[in-house]
Amino acid sequence: MRIAVYGRQQSTSVIPYVEQLMVALESHQCEILLYQPFLHFLQKHSSKKYKHQTFSSNTDLRHQVDVIFSVGGDGTMLDTLTLVQDSMIPVAGVNTGRLGFLSGIATDNLSKAVSEIVSGNYALDKRALLRLESNVNLFGNVNYALNELTIHKKDSSSMMTIHTYINGEYLNSYWADGLLVSTPTGSTGYSLSCGGPIVMPQSGNFVITPIAPHNLNVRPIVINDQHVLSLEVEGRSRYFLASLDARSVTIDGHIQLAVRKENFTLNLVRLHDENFLKTLRNKLMWGADSRN
Numbered sequence: 001m002r003i004a005v006y007g008r009q010q011s012t013s014v015i016p017y018v019e020q021l022m023v024a025l026e027s028h029q030c031e032i033l034l035y036q037p038f039l040h041f042l043q044k045h046s047s048k049k050y051k052h053q054t055f056s057s058n059t060d061l062r063h064q065v066d067v068i069f070s071v072g073g074d075g076t077m078l079d080t081l082t083l084v085q086d087s088m089i090p091v092a093g094v095n096t097g098r099l100g101f102l103s104g105i106a107t108d109n110l111s112k113a114v115s116e117i118v119s120g121n122y123a124l125d126k127r128a129l130l131r132l133e134s135n136v137n138l139f140g141n142v143n144y145a146l147n148e149l150t151i152h153k154k155d156s157s158s159m160m161t162i163h164t165y166i167n168g169e170y171l172n173s174y175w176a177d178g179l180l181v182s183t184p185t186g187s188t189g190y191s192l193s194c195g196g197p198i199v200m201p202q203s204g205n206f207v208i209t210p211i212a213p214h215n216l217n218v219r220p221i222v223i224n225d226q227h228v229l230s231l232e233v234e235g236r237s238r239y240f241l242a243s244l245d246a247r248s249v250t251i252d253g254h255i256q257l258a259v260r261k262e263n264f265t266l267n268l269v270r271l272h273d274e275n276f277l278k279t280l281r282n283k284l285m286w287g288a289d290s291r292n
Contacts, residue, residue: 021114022050150241
């Protein structure tokens with residue numbers, strides 16, 4: 001089995017878990033490919049010697065690996081998507097961060113998780129993506145997101161106005177600090193912190209959530225993801241910020257934006273003892289008695 005391992009070059013706290021993961025993979029005679037910048041990071045900070053093959057782009061992964069392990073938090077998982085792209089390679093997230101809605105493998109369960117995955121004893125959780133289209137190529141060939149599109153003010157404290165249309169029909173002009181269009185996966189992220197609802201992963205929806213709206217009766221709305229959203233931005237400032245997950249670019253009011261459902265998904269590896277409802281209870285501590 002050919003396994004790719006991706007991680008960020010940030011915190012040395014992940015190194016013990018990477019070492020544990022590598023031992024588990026090697027015990028199953030897996031052929032391992034390490035993300036090249038991450039290998040350099042490990043060689044600099046780890047006492048272990050790594051002489052594995054490397055990868056650095058989607059081309060190196062496509063049709064070449066069976067599973068990719070993403071070691072870190074949910075932010076690392078979002079980075080992994082930009083490498084996996086539309087290859088449909090299953091992604092197993094190892095959570096070394098805090099909340100970890102997407103990275104479902106706990107560090108104390110690594111050896112068992114590797115055994116299950118190598119044995120094929122897992123399910124694929126197909127997560128919908130959103131696609132951003134515009135009259136200017138803003139994000140190259142990675143113009144999609146797992147969590148959300150965010151439109152936000154940039155250079156001024158003044159609010160902005162986002163005129164929003166659904167399939168060409170006028171919905172509303174949001175006078176706010178910004179606007180989020182999130183997938184069901186993204187509903188537990190930035191959208192949730194802005195008062196948006198939690199949406200089940202396979203619901204087939206987009207959530208439109210205003211960020212600090214001026215009119216308090218303007219609330220988040222859930223729409224079918226077969227609809228196309230069109231956005232026009234204006235404000236006192238000349239420039240605004242557009243973000244797909246953690247990637248951001250500066251835009252101005254002349255740029256036209258449209259959001260639709262992407263035609264491929266992200267395949268998340270889910271072990272059979274994990275599911276979305278269990279994740280909700282554990283991560284959000286539903287049912288926990290805070291009086292103790």
